[in-house]
Amino acid sequence: MAGRRIEIRGTVQGVGFRPWVHGVARCAGVTGRVRNDPRGVTIEAFADEDVLEGFLEQLRAGAPPPARVVELRSTPIPEVELDDFVIESSGATGDKALSISPDLATCTECEAEVLDPSNRRYGYAFTNCTRCGPRFTIATGIPYDRAATTMSAFEMCPACRREYDDVEDRRFHAQPNACPECGPSLSLVGLGGDLDPATDPVGATADLLKRGAVVAIKGLGGFHLACDANDAAAVQLLRERKHRDEKPFAVMTGDLDAARQLAELTPEEEVLLTAPERPVVLVRARPETGLARDVSLESPLLGLFLPYTPLHHLLLAAVDGPLVMTSANVSDEPICRDNDEAERRLTGIADAILLHDRDIAMRCDDSVVRVIAGTPTIIRRSRGFVPRPFQLARPVAQPVLACGAHLKNTFCIASGDTAYFGPHIGDLETVAALDFFEEAIDRMQTILGVRPQVVAHDLHPGYMSTRYAKALADSVQVGVQHHHAHVASVMAEHRVCGPVLGVAYDGTGFGDDGTSWGGEFLLCFPNRFERLATFRPVRLPGGDRAMREVWRIAYAMLHDAFDGSPQIDSLPLFRGIAPESIRIVSQMIERDLNAPRARGVGRYFDGFGSLALGRPVSTYEGQVAIAWDHMASDEACDPYPFALDRSTSPMEVDLRPAVRAAFEEVVSGMSPAHVSARFHNTVVTVTVEVLEALLAELGRLPVALTGGVFHNERLAAGVAENLRNDIRVLRHGQVPPGDGGIALGQALIADAFLGDKG
Numbered sequence: 001m002a003g004r005r006i007e008i009r010g011t012v013q014g015v016g017f018r019p020w021v022h023g024v025a026r027c028a029g030v031t032g033r034v035r036n037d038p039r040g041v042t043i044e045a046f047a048d049e050d051v052l053e054g055f056l057e058q059l060r061a062g063a064p065p066p067a068r069v070v071e072l073r074s075t076p077i078p079e080v081e082l083d084d085f086v087i088e089s090s091g092a093t094g095d096k097a098l099s100i101s102p103d104l105a106t107c108t109e110c111e112a113e114v115l116d117p118s119n120r121r122y123g124y125a126f127t128n129c130t131r132c133g134p135r136f137t138i139a140t141g142i143p144y145d146r147a148a149t150t151m152s153a154f155e156m157c158p159a160c161r162r163e164y165d166d167v168e169d170r171r172f173h174a175q176p177n178a179c180p181e182c183g184p185s186l187s188l189v190g191l192g193g194d195l196d197p198a199t200d201p202v203g204a205t206a207d208l209l210k211r212g213a214v215v216a217i218k219g220l221g222g223f224h225l226a227c228d229a230n231d232a233a234a235v236q237l238l239r240e241r242k243h244r245d246e247k248p249f250a251v252m253t254g255d256l257d258a259a260r261q262l263a264e265l266t267p268e269e270e271v272l273l274t275a276p277e278r279p280v281v282l283v284r285a286r287p288e289t290g291l292a293r294d295v296s297l298e299s300p301l302l303g304l305f306l307p308y309t310p311l312h313h314l315l316l317a318a319v320d321g322p323l324v325m326t327s328a329n330v331s332d333e334p335i336c337r338d339n340d341e342a343e344r345r346l347t348g349i350a351d352a353i354l355l356h357d358r359d360i361a362m363r364c365d366d367s368v369v370r371v372i373a374g375t376p377t378i379i380r381r382s383r384g385f386v387p388r389p390f391q392l393a394r395p396v397a398q399p400v401l402a403c404g405a406h407l408k409n410t411f412c413i414a415s416g417d418t419a420y421f422g423p424h425i426g427d428l429e430t431v432a433a434l435d436f437f438e439e440a441i442d443r444m445q446t447i448l449g450v451r452p453q454v455v456a457h458d459l460h461p462g463y464m465s466t467r468y469a470k471a472l473a474d475s476v477q478v479g480v481q482h483h484h485a486h487v488a489s490v491m492a493e494h495r496v497c498g499p500v501l502g503v504a505y506d507g508t509g510f511g512d513d514g515t516s517w518g519g520e521f522l523l524c525f526p527n528r529f530e531r532l533a534t535f536r537p538v539r540l541p542g543g544d545r546a547m548r549e550v551w552r553i554a555y556a557m558l559h560d561a562f563d564g565s566p567q568i569d570s571l572p573l574f575r576g577i578a579p580e581s582i583r584i585v586s587q588m589i590e591r592d593l594n595a596p597r598a599r600g601v602g603r604y605f606d607g608f609g610s611l612a613l614g615r616p617v618s619t620y621e622g623q624v625a626i627a628w629d630h631m632a633s634d635e636a637c638d639p640y641p642f643a644l645d646r647s648t649s650p651m652e653v654d655l656r657p658a659v660r661a662a663f664e665e666v667v668s669g670m671s672p673a674h675v676s677a678r679f680h681n682t683v684v685t686v687t688v689e690v691l692e693a694l695l696a697e698l699g700r701l702p703v704a705l706t707g708g709v710f711h712n713e714r715l716a717a718g719v720a721e722n723l724r725n726d727i728r729v730l731r732h733g734q735v736p737p738g739d740g741g742i743a744l745g746q747a748l749i750a751d752a753f754l755g756d757k758g
């Protein structure tokens with residue numbers, strides 16, 4: 001006889017892992033115990049040496065999805081005589097931080113049961129098991145068991161209870177276990193017009209959708225607004241009612257085959273679409289698919305996702321066609337949560353609401369993922385990913401709350417050697433968003449069992465997240481520079497402690513000199529940075545208005561490049577713009593009135609894109625930049641000329657020669673595809689040249705690419721490919737490159753900063 005302690009880390013809690021281990025152990029004739037611990041799962045196993053070896057082999061070979069073993073460590077321990085192999089409750093082990101898993105998409109077994117007329121859960125929208133179902137969104141506290149979820153209101157019937165208590169059952173300790181006898185139920189409620197109570201709410205909803213209605217649907221982490229994605233009138237109606245200008249809607253298809261009809265999917269994209277996290281995946285739309293044009297308008301990218309609850313499976317089967325499924329909110333407000341609130345806020349937007357009586361404890365929007373230059377990259381990290389822990393390279397000295405940025409806000413809590421992102425909050429522009437932010441921080445602190453005294457925030461004094469941090473009594477507050485935080489987030493993802501040469505390209509971020517940065521080359525350490533290079537700033541005439549009216553940026557670029565007298569008459573871009581407006585913008589620049597300077601590389605994408613496409617307005621952030629990325633031709637072409645001023649500190653990239661060259665090409669009628677290709681090539685070349693010049697002085701260092709501009713496929717791929725291949729390039733994957741990812745970096749910088757001060 002021999003004994004082993006086996007420590008396993010990975011996604012191994014709340015996913016049926018212990019029962020699986022139990023089954024394997026019993027079959028193999030191993031005695032001992034398995035339990036959850038703060039870091040994963042610990043097994044103590046006793047048997048003959050060769051039996052134990054076989055047992056370890058089986059554990060290594062892999063658990064059923066969605067469990068995922070990342071690390072398995074085995075150490076010999078003295079043998080103990082036991083009769084049996086048991087699952088120990090995790091009640092006594094203290095730290096419950098990890099016991100709540102993210103929400104998991106319906107597993108294939110549950111899906112089959114729901115669609116099987118002979119099963120007792122046939123047609124039941126709340127079917128789940130240990131491998132699937134709601135988790136984070138129903139958790140009200142710790143430890144994670146039924147009493148601390150919004151399922152506590154439902155008492156299990158004897159049949160469900162038997163499953164729950166049976167260690168051999170797939171529903172052993174599945175906290176949200178339910179059936180039509182005992183669990184939550186659906187109801188369809190009309191908003192405005194009258195609607196007869198439906199005995200079959202799913203069927204009635206499908207009928208409404210097929211007749212062109214907009215129906216709000218309560219889901220896991222919030223409500224969706226749904227309509228028939230092939231019905232042009234319905235999609236247009238939804239767009240009008242939602243006040244959503246041109247931003248693409250996400251589309252849910254019944255299965256992967258249906259998704260393939262709408263987009264050209266790579267194998268990686270198919271993996272993402274079918275993963276248990278079920279994010280919205282941004283993919284390349286096929287032309288002429290029958291989808292209403294208004295779904296994504298002119299965007300080359302389409303957001304697709306597959307059903308992730310039994311309700312979605314039932315609904316998509318009943319409708320038998322793709323559905324628009326967009327977050328149920330008005331413009332940029334947070335997603336709805338409560339039934340009453342939804343009825344109130346969605347009246348006038350939806351014709352009816354498909355409700356259920358299981359409360360949502362924590363709002364959690366759909367996550368968004370995109371394969372960027374070969375790397376699956378989380379753009380919006382929320383449902384399915386939250387609250388999955390990040391393993392830190394080294395533990396924080398004390399728990400830290402990092403408040404994130406202003407737009408696309410997420411916050412982060414670091415404690416010990418792990419960090420947790422909160423759900424996607426959105427833009428902190430409304431009272432409702434701020435309420436959600438505060439409530440979510442409070443809830444996360446409760447389920448993690450920590451109340452951090454250290455609070456990290458952006459340097460921007462106007463961000464609501466900064467104001468929130470500064471108003472926290474009895475806390476140690478640490479301001480963190482925006483782009484330093486961006487770089488630290490990539491470093492954290494790769495568990496690199498620095499130093500790293502970071503390239504942070506985004507639209508805007510508060511510099512430590514009070515001006516707007518966003519084209520930064522930073523030598524980053526965990527606790528500080530040195531700014532080595534940046535971009536010559538462009539003016540933003542009218543401030544924020546220039547982000548929308550991007551022609552203003554194009555004009556400002558030309559004004560700068562042609563020493564104050566650009567010849568714009570020959571440019572199509574300015575033909576539709578009133579001469580008076582142009583004159584005012586020109587004066588703003590010349591008199592330095594409300595025309596702040598911004599170094600954001602994103603602004604150059606806006607300006608060049610607007611110029612070449614003749615597009616004066618961007619109706620949502622990045623609209624012009626995205627169109628511009630995708631239209632670039634694949635021809636081999638030289639970069640535009642540019643200058644690098646090494647006499648300044650930081651040194652400065654000057655794109656005025658590129659502006660002049662692009663101007664000549666646009667005037668002479670070169671295609672936008674060509675101008676785009678050259679512009680992208682220019683930014684790649686600039687980036688690589690500056691990096692190599694800096695590395696020549698600094699010696700060998702990893703390079704980190706971060707900031708929302710690195711959503712750009714050509715830029716990300718171009719820089720990675722063109723750098724000398726002995727340079728290690730760190731890119732985002734699990735942490736968003738944009739402002740939704742900076743909270744992690746903020747937390748680690750604050751910790752390192754305080755650690756230094758002792």
Ligand code: ZN
Nearest residue numbers: 107110129132
């Ligand atoms: Zn299941």
Ligand code: ZN
Nearest residue numbers: 157160179182
């Ligand atoms: Zn039941």
Ligand code: FE
Nearest residue numbers: 506508509739
């Ligand atoms: Fe940023």
